Every structure is written in C-alpha cells, then in structure tokens.
Amino acid sequence: MILEKLKSIYAEFSNTDQLISYKQLASGHINDTFLIETTTNNFYILQQINRGVFKDIPGLINNKVLVSRHLRKKLGYLNPNELKRRVLSFVETIEGNNYCLDIDGNYWNLMIYINDSVTFETVNSANVAYEGGKLIGDFLNLTSDFDASQLIEVIPKFHDMSFRFTQFEEALKVASDVRLKKAQKYIELVWCLKDEMHIIQKLKESGKIKLRVTHNDTKISNILFDKNNKGLCVIDTDTIMPGIVHYDFGDAIRTICNTATEDEKDLEKVAFNIEYYKAYVKGFLEQLKSELTPSAIKYLPLGAKTMIFIMALRFLTDYLNHDIYYKTAYPEHNLDRSKNQFKLIESLADQFKEMEIISTQIK
Known part of the structure; x- marks a missing residue:
C-alpha cells in the first residue's frame, strides 16, 4: 500500500528513473521522510511535510529552494558532481513546481540523495x-x-x-x-x-x-x-x-x-x-x-x-x-x-x- 502511494507521488516529479523500493527514515521528530531507490540505482529523498506543524508549506519549500539556489551560486566554482554533494538539490514536478499534493492534501518535495555520506546522532571525536x-x-x-x-x-x-x-x-x-x-x-x-x-x-x-x-x-x-x-x-x-x-x-x-x-x-x-x-x-x-x-x-x-x-x-x-x-x-x-x-x-x-x-x- 505504501509502496504504491509513494510510486504515485514520485511519478509527479520530473524524472526518468522508476521507483523500485523505499526505506522510511525515522530520525526526524516532525516530517515523514523516505529514501527512494530507482531502477537506475539513483537515490532520492522523498519527504511529506507535516501540515499540522507548518502552516505555509509552499512558503517553506520556497525558502529551502531560494537558499539552495543562493548557495549553489556562491559555490559555483565547484564541479557539478561536487556541488550536488555540498548543497541540497530539489527536483521539480513535471508541471515545474517545487512540490506536489497527494489526494489527501499533503505536500511532498523531492531531493537528490547525497551518496557516500554519514550522519551522527552523537559526536564521537x-x-x-x-x-x-x-x-x-x-x-x-x-x-x-x-x-x-x-x-x-x-x-x-x-x-x-x-x-x-x-x-x-x-x-x-x-x-x-x-x-x-x-x-x-x-x-x-x-x-x-x-x-x-x-x-x-x-x-x-x-x-x-x-x-x-x-x-x-x-x-x-x-x-x-x-x-x-x-x-x-x-x-x-x-x-x-x-x-x-x-x-x-x-x-x-x-x-x-x-x-x-x-x-x-x-x-x-x-x-x-x-x-x-x-x-x-x-x-x-x-x-x-x-x-x-x-x-x-x-x-x-x-x-x-x-x-x-x-x-x-x-x-x-x-x-x-x-x-x-x-x-x-x-x-x-x-x-x-x-x-x-x-x-x-x-x-x-x-x-x-x-x-x-x-x-x-x-x-
């Protein structure tokens, strides 16, 4: 059930890759976030923004995209692959928006997953x-x-x-x-x-x-x-x-x-x-x-x-x-x-x- 729903949402974004599997990421307190694997072995982060917490989700996503564009411009001297690893990259929908709505009125956005990266819950050094x-x-x-x-x-x-x-x-x-x-x-x-x-x-x-x-x-x-x-x-x-x-x-x-x-x-x-x-x-x-x-x-x-x-x-x-x-x-x-x-x-x-x-x- 969840897989079919995620496939439907993912298909709204401008991509040639097809979703084949997902993993829910549980570290956040607020949003529902999924790691998406595709047929071409590319990975994405698909996120549902919590509309109970955030009242202006289009404005929120616009904030993220504007600052990401600013950072990409400031770091424009980096090669494209390195730039994708240094700054979040947002994928637009087929219609050219930065988010899509599902049938329940929930907002979703899609980002390119940054491979070969690690996070820490606590610091060890x-x-x-x-x-x-x-x-x-x-x-x-x-x-x-x-x-x-x-x-x-x-x-x-x-x-x-x-x-x-x-x-x-x-x-x-x-x-x-x-x-x-x-x-x-x-x-x-x-x-x-x-x-x-x-x-x-x-x-x-x-x-x-x-x-x-x-x-x-x-x-x-x-x-x-x-x-x-x-x-x-x-x-x-x-x-x-x-x-x-x-x-x-x-x-x-x-x-x-x-x-x-x-x-x-x-x-x-x-x-x-x-x-x-x-x-x-x-x-x-x-x-x-x-x-x-x-x-x-x-x-x-x-x-x-x-x-x-x-x-x-x-x-x-x-x-x-x-x-x-x-x-x-x-x-x-x-x-x-x-x-x-x-x-x-x-x-x-x-x-x-x-x-x-x-x-x-x-x-």
Missing part, C-alpha cells in the same frame, strides 16, 4: 565537532549576504522565549495531575531560569544582535559528513527563516556537546563535553568570525545554554500537553527528553566560565 562547526559557520557565512526579507517565517516565534513560556503556562492548565506530579522538579527549574533565558531575546529585540538567514535546526544529525568525517552539507532545511546566529550556534552545541542522545533515559550518561565545545567553536569562528561583532561572540555561550533550555522547555510543554507536537515512542518520552536537556544545562553551567574564555580566545 573532537574532529567531528570541529568539522561540524566549520560547516555551520560556512553555511551562515555563505548566506550572510542573502536578503532575509525574501523568506517567510516558517514557524512564527519559533525561538521566541516569551512565546514558549506562554505555551508552557497554558500547558500547566491542561496537564493531568499525574503528569504535573512527575514533572514537578523540572517545572520548578523552568521558573528558576526564566530571567536568564530571556537575555538573548532582549538583545535581539533591541537590535544589538543582527537578524539574518539562519537554519534554526542545526542539531548534529542535520550535518552530513563524508566517509573521512569531513563536513559535507547542511540538510533538513525546513526551518530556514530569519533569525540570529546564537540560535544556530546553540542548537548545534546542544547535540554536539551532549555525551548522549537527547532520548537517553540514563542521566548519568548525560554531560556537557567542553573539549567538543572548544573544537566546535574553533571551526565555527574560523568561518564566521569576521561577520560577528565582539559583543555577538561574547554571548555565544549563553546562546548555547538558551537553546538547550528552550528544547527542554518545549519537550516539557509537549509532555504536559499530552504529546501533541513531537512524535513519541512511549508515554514518558517527552519527559525523558526534557530531563535529558535539563541535565545537560546543569553540566554546562558548571563549565560556563571556561566556555566564555574559549569563545573569546579563538583567533
């Missing part, structure tokens, strides 16, 4: 952290001259801390007594950190931090590496929209410097790896330092803490809301994710002074 930093820094550097006003706000107030606190407060009103009791310790932690976690937002609102094109989901699994663990391509660009560097920096740090996956239930395994932080910052600033003010660099460590917190808050909010946003595998999944992030914040806080020194000493 300082070199991977460094390469990840270089790639995200390079992405932000290459898009620094892109007019962000061309992009829609894919998820309004995505990293807006005041908005996330409002959602949290609303979730407290509808949560069951059982879930409130299980989450009580972490609910108290949210209130304790509230003032500090609004600092970055206030700097953004005052104009002291520049608004620009950002990826907004820079977790390590959204960075492709080649077989030699060299940074290759930034993927999963659904959340590209105007934002600030500190959120992209912080979200990458959140996964790169966690010694465990964000789903790890054994909190003894969760810690903030300062050596990976140092390696990531080195790669990141090698590519982007000339674009940042000393003040912007100063607040990078707080950006990391803020992004870990905002994910802890979002997981906790969804748990209190009875799991209406993120995909979950079991009833306590979102609570475990939140506990994981709060443990990471605790470990980071113990090393925060060292983080500040590292960020300001990179040449």
Whole structure:
C-alpha cells in the first residue's frame, strides 16, 4: 500500500528513473521522510511535510529552494558532481513546481540523495565537532549576504522565549495531575531560569544582535559528513527563516556537546563535553568570525545554554500537553527528553566560565 502511494507521488516529479523500493527514515521528530531507490540505482529523498506543524508549506519549500539556489551560486566554482554533494538539490514536478499534493492534501518535495555520506546522532571525536562547526559557520557565512526579507517565517516565534513560556503556562492548565506530579522538579527549574533565558531575546529585540538567514535546526544529525568525517552539507532545511546566529550556534552545541542522545533515559550518561565545545567553536569562528561583532561572540555561550533550555522547555510543554507536537515512542518520552536537556544545562553551567574564555580566545 505504501509502496504504491509513494510510486504515485514520485511519478509527479520530473524524472526518468522508476521507483523500485523505499526505506522510511525515522530520525526526524516532525516530517515523514523516505529514501527512494530507482531502477537506475539513483537515490532520492522523498519527504511529506507535516501540515499540522507548518502552516505555509509552499512558503517553506520556497525558502529551502531560494537558499539552495543562493548557495549553489556562491559555490559555483565547484564541479557539478561536487556541488550536488555540498548543497541540497530539489527536483521539480513535471508541471515545474517545487512540490506536489497527494489526494489527501499533503505536500511532498523531492531531493537528490547525497551518496557516500554519514550522519551522527552523537559526536564521537573532537574532529567531528570541529568539522561540524566549520560547516555551520560556512553555511551562515555563505548566506550572510542573502536578503532575509525574501523568506517567510516558517514557524512564527519559533525561538521566541516569551512565546514558549506562554505555551508552557497554558500547558500547566491542561496537564493531568499525574503528569504535573512527575514533572514537578523540572517545572520548578523552568521558573528558576526564566530571567536568564530571556537575555538573548532582549538583545535581539533591541537590535544589538543582527537578524539574518539562519537554519534554526542545526542539531548534529542535520550535518552530513563524508566517509573521512569531513563536513559535507547542511540538510533538513525546513526551518530556514530569519533569525540570529546564537540560535544556530546553540542548537548545534546542544547535540554536539551532549555525551548522549537527547532520548537517553540514563542521566548519568548525560554531560556537557567542553573539549567538543572548544573544537566546535574553533571551526565555527574560523568561518564566521569576521561577520560577528565582539559583543555577538561574547554571548555565544549563553546562546548555547538558551537553546538547550528552550528544547527542554518545549519537550516539557509537549509532555504536559499530552504529546501533541513531537512524535513519541512511549508515554514518558517527552519527559525523558526534557530531563535529558535539563541535565545537560546543569553540566554546562558548571563549565560556563571556561566556555566564555574559549569563545573569546579563538583567533
């Protein structure tokens, strides 16, 4: 049944290859994504965008395509094969659109699969952290001259801390007594950190931090590496929209410097790896330092803490809301994710002074 449906959707795109098999990729929380194998041994990524989460999917896909075209132009000195490995390539439909609709009104887009690439759920070496930093820094550097006003706000107030606190407060009103009791310790932690976690937002609102094109989901699994663990391509660009560097920096740090996956239930395994932080910052600033003010660099460590917190808050909010946003595998999944992030914040806080020194000493 699924195979026939995917064949029908795939046939809407401009291709001479025929679909022969598929594999569902389960790493994302939001969209349904499939690896497509064809008769000519070419592979594609066919993705259904979650219309419950994203309200303007044509605008979202246009964001992705516009930024991809910009990157391809900036990297036009590369040979065509290398360019396909460095930048996402979107396949148009037979009618010349960047997406198609199925009979249920779901939106699909198709991308060329980047062969001989690897991803990581957790980082296993300082070199991977460094390469990840270089790639995200390079992405932000290459898009620094892109007019962000061309992009829609894919998820309004995505990293807006005041908005996330409002959602949290609303979730407290509808949560069951059982879930409130299980989450009580972490609910108290949210209130304790509230003032500090609004600092970055206030700097953004005052104009002291520049608004620009950002990826907004820079977790390590959204960075492709080649077989030699060299940074290759930034993927999963659904959340590209105007934002600030500190959120992209912080979200990458959140996964790169966690010694465990964000789903790890054994909190003894969760810690903030300062050596990976140092390696990531080195790669990141090698590519982007000339674009940042000393003040912007100063607040990078707080950006990391803020992004870990905002994910802890979002997981906790969804748990209190009875799991209406993120995909979950079991009833306590979102609570475990939140506990994981709060443990990471605790470990980071113990090393925060060292983080500040590292960020300001990179040449």
